[in-house]
Amino acid sequence: MPPLPRPRRIVGVSTKMYFDLQSTLSYVRGMLQLDGDAWNARIDLFVIPDFVTLMASAEILQPSSIMLGAQDIFWEDKGAYTGEVSPLVVRQAGAKIVELGHAERRAMFGETDETAAKKAGAAARNGLIPLVCIGEKTHHSVASAAVGAAIQECTPQVNSVLAAVPDDAEVILAYEPVWAIGAAQPADPDHVVNVTKELRKLAAGRSGVTRILYGGSAGPGTFAKIAEGVDGLFLGRFAHDIHNLKKVIEEVGGA
Ligand SMILES: O=C(CO)COP(=O)(O)O
Secondary structure, three states: OOOOOOOOEEEEEEOOOOOOHHHHHHHHHHHHHHOOOHHHHOEEEEEEOOOOOHHHHHHHHOOOOOEEEEOOOOOOOOOOOOOOOOHHHHHHOOOOEEEEOOHHHHHHOOOOHHHHHHHHHHHHHOOOEEEEEEOOOOOOOOHHHHHHHHHHHHHHHHHHHHHHOOOOOOEEEEEOOHHHOOOOOOOOHHHHHHHHHHHHHHOOOOOOOEEEEEEOOOOOOOHHHHOOOOOEEEEOHHHOOHHHHHHHHHHHHOO
16 A cells, blocks of 8 residues: 555644743744745644633734644533633634643643543544644663654553544644653654654544654754654744744745
């Protein structure tokens, strides 16, 4: 069988909790300035700010094709869940994407494959695209062992999410090796390509679009080395300078 055509490329950035309110809004305004460039026809772009700036960000981005995301949701739409954020409300606020299962949420806030899967189902039910972060915790020093161990650890993370969303729902999987997040540089390109090629097979039978991103200290120069395995990048710190984001967009968009 010939390989399936690859989906449209996509680049996005999470502000995590790095910015204050005004900094987030000026960053989002900066992204708006990038809209309309030549990349627009070739790739999708998204930004995931904190919850509090979601509606103001939606208003800023309204004239553009840049997609807005939220950093988490709860798996129920309404009810007695103090402190949680409803997927319904996130959708109504203007988000199209919801990030789930990030390593920081798994490590610090009790997120598991099970909760990420329930939230992915809730996202799809509310017309949101689940962007689920997956990745192995530790890095083996022998390259071949590292690939096998990563695939073994990521497979149930992927399968639990895919089992929880309708077959035709769009899904984004962000391969983010935990050890490569917040690091000086991204994971070794061969490692990323070898792992993501295998992970793509897990979604091969789906009718919905499944895109695979790489995240973890990604920035300008990262994409070209791993393009064989991934459909784009999910960026953190190194895209919080809008000039770096512009460079990445040009690289991924092939401008
Ligand atoms: O976690 C990440 C994106 O979700 C990546 O963060 P850094 O690029 O800052 O390592």
